[in-house]
Amino acid sequence: MDVTEAVAGLTDPDRRREAARVVAATRDRSFLPAVVEALDTRAEASIVPLVETAEALGGAEEALRLAASADPGDRYLAARLIDLVGDDRHLAALEQLVSDGDPSVSGAARRALAESERTEAWHEVVERLVASADEELASTAARWLSAGSRGPGVFTAE
Amino acid sequence: MIRLQTLAGNRQVNALLQRETATAVRELLPIPYEWWSEDEVKGVQKELRRLRLYSKGLDGDFGRFTDLGLVEAFGGDSWRSMEYDAVLAALKAAKRPVGKGHDLRYAELFKDGVLDISLGMGYLEEINPETKRPYLLDLLDELGAAFKAKGYEEDLEKAARIMKEAGRPLGESVFGRFFVKENALTYRPPAGEARPIHVVIRLIANPSGTEGAKASEAFIEGMTQGDVAYYSGHGRYGSGPDFDPNFAKFTLFNENGTVKFETERYEKLEEVLAGEHPRRTAWQQFVWRLENKKIAVELRNAGNLRFAAKNAHPGEFGGKLIYWAMEQTKTGPITGEGGRLAKEATAHPERKYRVLVFDGCRTSDYEKHIRSTGGFDTVSTDLIQTTRTVGFYAEAEAFTGFVDGIIKQYSAEDVIAGMNSMMRKYETKGRSAHEAKPFAGSGLSDNPGR
Secondary structure, three states, X not given: OOHHHHHHHOOOOOOHHHHHHHHHHHOOHHHHHHHHHHHXXXXXXXXXXXXXXXXXOOHXXXXXXXXXXXXXHHHHHHXXXXXXXXXXXXXXXXXXXXXXXXXXXXXXXXXXHHOOOOXXXXXXXXHHHHXXXXXXXXXXXXXXXXXXXXXXXXXXXX | OHHHHHHHOHHHHHHHHHHHHHHHHHHHOOOHHHHOOHHHHHHHHHHHHHOOOOOOOOOOOOOHHHHXXXXXXXXXXXHHHOOHHHHXXXXXXXXXXXXXXXXXXXXXXXXXXXXXXXXXXXXXXXXXXXXOOEHHHHHHHHHHHHHHHOOOEEOHHHHHHHXXXXXXXXXXXXXXXXXXXXXXXXXOOOOOOOEEEEEEEEEEEOOOOOOHHHHHHHHHHXXXXXXXXXXXXXXXXXXXXXXXXXXXXXXXXXXXXOEEEEEOOHHHHHHHHHOOOOOOOHHHHHHHHHHOOOEEEEEEOOOXXXXXXXXXXXOOHHHHHHHHHHHHOOOOOOOOOOOHHHHHHHOOOOOOOEEEEEEOOOHHHHHHHHHOOOOOXXXXXXXXXXXXXXXXXXXHHHHHHHHHHHHOOOOHHHHHHHHHHHHHHHHHHHOOOOOOOOEEEEOOXXXXXX
C-alpha cells in the first residue's frame, strides 16, 4: 500500500489499521489533516489507529502550534488534534479555544475539553469557566462538573 | 323441470343443465385467466417474452412469473377481468421496451396510483464543523429544501387523503413529515393505459434522540407496507438501521468514586479504555469496569432495528458494544422466518413487491438477514445498498438522484448509476478518495428486462 492509497484507506474500516501504519511511518505532519478528516468520516471503525498515527506524526506538538494561529482552519485542526491526542499540556490552549470567535473552533474545543481526562488541572480550568461572563459557556462547564451523579451501573436514558 | 323433461326429454334437459352450470360457475368466479387453456397461456407467455416481461419457459402453466409479467404489461390488475382475446391483442400491440438492463417492477410500485417512499434518516452523532449544528439537523433542512425545489409540498392532510384514496390509509401514529407531489409522473405501461401517479415521501427522523421507538416503528411500516423504504445513516456495525444514539453517555469512575472521564461517543470510550491497562484490550477493560462497578452506561436504543442476530464484526470494540447494548435492552432481531418483518409482511399480502435502499457503512451486511426473511426474496424485494464506506455530504443528493430515476422510470441499473454519479460529485464535498462506486443492486436479475 503506497501513501496515497493509505490516506484513502484511513476512512475504510477494513483497511484503516494497515493504512494508519503506512501514514504513521512517513512522520510527515502534512498528513495530520487527513487523519482528522478520517475521524470525521462516516466510518464505523476504531479510532485507535488514528490516535496512534496522530501521535506518530507529532500531532500533540502540532496542535499547540496551530492553536495560536490566526487562521481559524488551523485552530479547528488544533482542537480536533487535541481531541485525539491531547493531555494536560493542551488545557491552556483549550481554555482559549472554547471562547474562539469561530463557532466551529469553539465547538470542537468544547467537545475536546468535555471529553478530556478529569485531572486536577482540568478541574481548575473548568471551575474558571464556570465563572465565565459567557452564560452559555458557564452553564456548560457547570454541567461537566456535575457528571456521574447517578453513580456506576447500566441505565436506560429517559 | 318435470314439464320441461316431458317436452324436451331427459337427455336434452341434462345437457342444458350442464351448460347452464358451467356458465353459472363462470359467472360466480369471474376470473377469465383461470379458464385459459394451456395453449392460450403459451400464447400469452410468448408475447410476454417478446416484451421481456417473462424469462421462463413457454410451458403453458399459469404461474407466479406469468402473473407478474401480465401485471407489468398492463401496469396493474386490469387484465384479470379481461377475456383472453383482448389480453392477447393488447400484448401483441404493445411495443418492446428500448434500452438495456432490468426494470424495477414499476407496475407494482404504481398500480394504486401512488408511489410512497419512507425515507428513514438514521441518527447521526456528528456535528457539522461548518455550522456547529448536529449534522442530522442540517441534513433534514437540506432535504426539506430539496423537496420544495422539486415541487413537493409538506402537507400531512393531503398525504393522508391521497393514501386513503389509494386504499392505504396512514397508520395511527403518522410519525414523520409528509411531502407530496400530485401527478409527479405519467406511467405508461406497455399494454395498459397511461395514467398520472402521485408521490408521497414520508421523512422519518429523530434528531432530538428521544423518539427512537416511534421512528423505528414508522420505518418498519415503510419496509413492510410501502413501495419504497430508504435508509440513510449509520449501519451500526451491520446490526441494522438505528434511529437514536445507542448510548447517551459513558462515565468512567476513579478508585475513589470521582469521575475520571465522560463521553457520548463509543469511539472515544474505546480510545480511553485501550490506554488504561497494559494487558487488557479495550473490551476486556470495559467488562472489568462493569464487573467492578467503575463505569456508568446510559443506553438509548429504542430506535434500533436489529437485523443481525450475531455480530459480524466480533473483533471490533464498537461492534461488541452495540450488540452488548441490545442484549441489555432485550432488543432481538426482526429478520428471519417468524421474525417481526416476516409477520408484518404476511399480514399485508397486497404488498407483493418493494424496493429497499440502504445508504451507510456496512449496510451491505444487512442483505443476508433480509433475504432470510419471508416476503423479502429476490422476486418480492429489490435491494440497493452501499458496498463500501461512504462519506458525508451526499446523502440528500443520493436520495434525490434515486427519486428522479424512479420518476423517469429508468432501468434499475440506470437508477443506481444516477445515485453513484451523485456520490461521485458530492461525497466528502467532491473530495472522496474512493474510486469504487458505492451503490449496487441485488435481486434485479429476475426483474423485467429491457
